[in-house]
Amino acid sequence: MERKLIGVDLGGTTTKFAILTENGDIQQKWSIETTILDEGAHIVPNIIDSINHHIDLYKMDRSQFIGIGMGTPGTVDLNKGTVIGAYNLNWKTLQPVKEQIEKGTGIKFTLDNDANVAALGERWKGAGENGSDVVFVTLGTGVGGGIIADGRLLHGVAGGAGEIGHVTVEPNGYMCTCGKKGCLEQYASATGVVHVARDMAEEFSGDSKLKQLLDNGEEISSKITFDLAKDGDVLAKRVVDRVSYYLGLALANVGNTMNPSSIIIGGGVSAAGDFLLNQVISYFKQFTFPTIRDTTALKLAILGNDAGVIGAGSLAQRFI
Incomplete structure (x- = not known):
């Protein structure tokens, strides 16, 4: 049986x-x-x-x-x-x-x-290819993570291992729901992308559909922001670049600490695909030292739900 x-x-x-x-x-x-x-x-x-x-x-x-x-x-x-x-x-x-x-x-x-x-799941049957050292970060309403090292899931002494969303990327930055400032979650989650877009729109004076939407009080989303960036909207491109910078910085720190074979990006924001991934990789390489740069790959999740x-x-x- x-x-x-x-x-x-x-x-x-x-x-x-x-x-x-x-x-x-x-x-x-x-x-x-x-x-x-x-x-x-x-x-x-x-x-x-x-x-x-x-x-x-x-x-x-x-x-x-x-x-x-x-x-x-x-x-x-x-x-x-x-x-x-x-x-x-x-x-x-x-x-x-x-x-x-x-x-x-x-x-x-x-x-x-x-x-x-x-x-x-992503490690076993997805983009992790059943590797022994794999990190998964999910960009949704918040930012979550999981770390597999030497084939074992890391939990930490109080179950807090893998809280990649609370890596500090901007000291004295946005206040996070966890009580501290500048967490990755406040910049690279779906709600974080919108927050970054609102702040950058206030300082932007050029021609931008994204700025028009925000100035008119219309609801925007991370998807709208990425779609406009893909279409060449100047402000939207700057927003995506800033989000990619923060994500690349945080994942580089994870890479430098863990040296996994792959860091897999999943969740709703990752639906932006290679457009996001390629920009994150660029910053990731800027912030990693050579051994990590040559051996740790950034990938998109493939299993979805x-x-x-x-x-x-x-x-x-x-x-x-």
Whole structure:
């Protein structure tokens, strides 16, 4: 009987699931809405019900499953299988997730932080090419990261390893939600790009569609900014150059510290593709010393939304 893995990617609006082979190939996937009502009390029962329903639907045997792995927001205690501080899930108190899911499904369960899990996915089946030393940075509403060194995910003494979004790139810069100033997250996230654009537009006096939009009080996004830059808008190009500078600086510091085979850029902002990547590489090379410059490659993520479930599935391999 072929052994299987289950991967769960728990998000604030949607929970994604996949049944995978031992080699990480997705065989089935589905998703459900994440219900955060009643302080998130429905989240784990809904996950249990969905897994049980689909195992029955596909006429599979629970003994086939090596384990369930899950990526979740919040602070994770790996040994106890608990989560706390996942505020976008409305989880204000400690959640005994491992205990509940193992009891509800009869299958071994493990979990980790969602950014770490996405890193595992991209490393295993994506742009990381299953390398032993891979860094993943995701540029979304915020900036997250995961670091794999010598084949092992780094957690740090308090689970804070890989917080690339809080690398300082501008001392005394923008105030961050973490309480300190100048974090990468405030410059290279989707919201950060907009913040940079607004500030630069105030000082800009030339002809620019981006400036017109901002002066007229219209909503802009990182996508609009990058699209205008690609079309040659002078202000938008300057905004992208500044964002690339900060991202290149932060990733160069990561490269100089870790010397991974690859640093993979994912998340919504990375949809700008090679247009962004090539500019970031230029600054990355400026700030790295020769050994890193010659051996650490910057790449775009390739798994998209599947990185989370694939990475979660790889967590369950620890039960083999």
